[in-house]
Amino acid sequence: MAVGAKLHLSPAARRPTLPQLLAVALLCSASYLAGVWHHGGFTAAPAAGGGGASPSPVSIATAASVACVSPTTAGVARVGGAPLDFEAHHAADDTEAVNAAPARRAYEACPAKYSEYTPCEDVERSLRFPRDRLVYRERHCPAEGERLRCLVPAPKGYRTPFPWPTSRDVAWFANVPHKELTVEKAVQNWIHVDGDKFRFPGGGTMFPHGAGAYIDDIGKLIPLHDGSIRTALDTGCGVASWGAYLLSRNILAMSFAPRDSHEAQVQFALERGVPAMIGVLASNRLTYPARAFDMAHCSRCLIPWQLYDGLYLIEVDRILRPGGYWILSGPPINWKKHSKGWQRTREDLNAEQQAIESVAKSLCWKKIKEVGDIAIWQKPTNHIHCKASRRVIKSPPFCSNKNPDAAWYDKMEACITPLPEASDIKEVAGGELKKWPQRLTALPPRIASGSIEGVTAEMFNEDTKLWKKRVGHYKSVISQFGQKDRYGNLLDMNARFGGFAAALAGDPMWVMNMVPTVGNSTTLGVIYERGLIGNYQDWCEGMSTYPRTYDLIHADSVFSLYKDSARWTPSCWKWTES
CATH class of the missing domain: 3.40.50.150 (Vaccinia Virus protein VP39)
Known part of the structure; x- marks a missing residue:
């Protein structure tokens, strides 16, 4: 009977007491601290720029990876450990890691004929449209049933492009294997073939x-x-x-x-x-x-x-x-x-x-x-x-x-x-605009005049400070950002006021600032008033560019921007599933 009584305690008796709760909390905390110490100690994002600005997208992603990895990998992934590696690795030794990864959608390579595919300026599709006034050469994006679900391949022999400023004068022939201009414009000094390279003498008609x-x-x-x-x-x-x-x-x-x-x-x-x-x-x-x-x-x-x-x-x-x-x-x-x-x-x-x-x-x-x-x-x-x-x-x-x-x-x-x-x-x-480079950080006239609804000078100034801090953090965790010849052509998928590009203005690179056509698409004029360049873009459609033309693509809040808009339709979100 005594044993049976212990198995059927009353609800009040089963309720934990305060000392018991404190003891459990202390034991959990001690276990956590011991684990952190064992795997490398506490780390924090660099404090350059100071203040209470929210962490950058890179720091958020890195912190998430630290929180979710197993103890055997935490020391590699943590922010304060070895520099993060942003290079591609496709060696055979990676097979085990790939097999252990969560299942994800796999895309096959497209046929080689699509190596220069531009979805919304497809040469064959364009012939369906009027030739009058070159309308057939405007954007004509594929319908749902025409969209490719494969990875565009590089042409045979493709090589990493030359860094700027060398690239101004020379390019690999295999990367853009077209000789037509070298023949058509031969006497006009546009472009010449020199072995496995193109040379651009800088001439023009x-x-x-x-x-x-x-x-x-x-x-x-x-x-x-x-x-x-x-x-x-x-x-x-x-x-x-x-x-x-x-x-x-x-x-x-x-x-x-x-x-x-x-x-x-x-x-x-x-x-x-x-x-x-x-x-x-x-x-x-x-x-x-x-x-x-x-x-x-x-x-x-x-x-x-x-x-x-x-x-x-x-x-x-x-x-x-x-x-x-x-x-x-x-x-x-x-x-x-x-x-x-x-x-x-x-x-x-x-x-x-x-x-x-x-x-x-x-x-x-x-x-x-x-x-x-x-x-x-x-x-x-x-x-x-x-x-x-x-x-x-x-x-x-x-x-x-x-x-x-x-x-x-x-x-x-x-x-x-x-x-x-x-x-x-x-x-x-x-x-009136300031002269360059003062106009980069000066308050753009469109904001100063109040012509952009809901945008204030304070918002602009805070955005400028925030992106200066974020880019500083990017450079601290992406070692390639500090290499002057590593990145040249950059793309910002959701540029807002152009803060990301402005923070990089002193580096030997340029940024194509894209303002999505959903949300507050009135800020592209502000970007130009800062002395930067960009374009409108609906990311549910193809961009008017060729494959392999950007060294780095930056995306901040792009998916959430579309998810909260009427543009978030099945034909759009399929490309984000993987």
Whole structure:
């Protein structure tokens, strides 16, 4: 009976007492501390930058790995131990580790013919669309049933690209195995084959003495050297020598060209380490906000500026900053000298130039100079006079569109995008920008004016401090970040204000800042006002770039951004499952 009574205690008797609870807690704590001491002691993220900012994505991921590993691996994974290894390891010795890992979706390699696959600019699919105005070369993404579920392979013989600045002048032939431009542009000094390499002499159709000398000529006409010009757009960029030679002058050029069936202009640009994206002036707006660029450039880019009621020049006007410059070289400029070489009549070329001059005048642009093969126009700093001129010049009218920054499949319109209101003829509409590099950290005018709803100066300043601290932490745990020739082309998938790129501005690399079209997609204009570059992007679709073009991809809060949006549909989230 006595034993039976002990087996059936009352509920009150079974309830633990306070001393018992304290004893259990002390024993658990002692066991935990002993385990931590045994496996290397306590660690903490570097405190550079100080303050109570939240830990960086890298520190969060690292802390999680420490918390979840077994005792046999904790000493390897901890933050304060050996440097984290971000290199790929695919040796046979890894088989056991792979087998022990949790089951995950495995993707096979795509057939070799897809080594340069660009989902939304697929050459075969594009033929279904109208050829008028090159609409077939715009973005046309695959339907759900057409999407590839395989890994794009590298071409045979692919090698790690040369680091910048060597990459400006040389690239491996196997990485972009296309000889067409070496034949077509042989006499124009664009690109040559030299054994297993391509060499880029820096020449161009309209700059036979090299891009450097050509830029020097432009610099005699507009201020390229005082920091007032930082962002540039190169339309129909060729192999992007103009943008490549501007980088050393602290001018960041966004180059674009359409996806050709064989020429691979943008692929060459990115292989050289120059910012570029696949794009074309056709029917949709270029995927940049209004007032983005300090100058735009066309060197024999073959864009018919005078056609379609000047629609393409009107689009350039939308994305040019108040007081920005448009540079044109090649046909029809200096037609009296080049008409025979261009195999066009003098009358035809003269008519084309007069038509371009007329469109520029209707946009209230001022022609600054025409010297030799180069002509330059300047956009007004405000629209006070231009609006008054509409009483006489009826076309094009001012747009009534409420969102001049909208540029994701939005159609171009034959109307002038109005600048923000100005009260004085000398005032710069929307606010004057600081010169580079001061504009990188200065409060962007769009935020200072309160034109971005819900964004304050305090938010911007805190974001700048936070990313300076986070990037410092990245460098402390990713040893490759400290190597000057390791990373050149970087991509930020959710750039917000461009804080990640701003924190890296002093390093020999550039960042393509992508602002997702879901959420607060109004911040791309802020990024450009900081002297950085970027693009809109819906990450449920393919990006307008080639495979293997970025050295490092940075993603902060991308999945959560989409998960909380209406864009989170089965066709989108399938790509995140693994």
